[in-house]
Amino acid sequence: MEQKFGVPKDPSYLIKALQNIQEEKGYISKEDAMEVAEYLGVPLTQVYGVATFYEQFRLQPRGKYVIRVCQGTACHVRGSKTLLDFLKDFLGIDVGETTSDGLFTIERVACLGACALAPVVEINGTIYGKMNPDKLRDLIIKLKGAENNGCK
Numbered sequence: 001m002e003q004k005f006g007v008p009k010d011p012s013y014l015i016k017a018l019q020n021i022q023e024e025k026g027y028i029s030k031e032d033a034m035e036v037a038e039y040l041g042v043p044l045t046q047v048y049g050v051a052t053f054y055e056q057f058r059l060q061p062r063g064k065y066v067i068r069v070c071q072g073t074a075c076h077v078r079g080s081k082t083l084l085d086f087l088k089d090f091l092g093i094d095v096g097e098t099t100s101d102g103l104f105t106i107e108r109v110a111c112l113g114a115c116a117l118a119p120v121v122e123i124n125g126t127i128y129g130k131m132n133p134d135k136l137r138d139l140i141i142k143l144k145g146a147e148n149n150g151c152k
């Protein structure tokens with residue numbers, strides 16, 4: 001029997017189907033959610049229920065710069081919540097969202113393995129240690145400036 005989304009036509013494969021879509025496309029679009037619902041024979045509300053329950057799933061494309069704020073214990077005690085709050089406020093988006101210019105996405109992450117540098121932020125794979133809101137703001141302004149100057 002022909003398979004779609006890399007899973008059999010069986011409602012119990014809903015999570016696996018969503019994981020496969022995200023792995024391939026980076027996020028789950030409205031069209032994909034509707035197609036999965038139809039293929040597996042589950043209500044669309046159930047697809048969205050699962051997709052929003054698990055933090056691993058994204059319902060929008062990620063930005064060019066994915067800013068991941070560590071929420072591990074070492075970072076937490078050194079103020080990572082303040083960093084996250086600052087970031088949400090500065091960019092005007094919530095965790096898991098992307099700015100309207102498509103540049104920045106905020107994500108929360110467990111320990112990044114650089115606890116000695118806490119609090120830690122990772123942007124597109126680069127670790128920035130001993131962060132504070134001022135340093136983070138300067139970094140974002142610099143990245144934005146590079147975009148506006150055409151330096152990619």
Ligand code: FES
Pocket residue numbers: 070071072073074075076110111112113114115116118119120
């Ligand atoms: S707790 Fe943040 S890097 Fe380990």
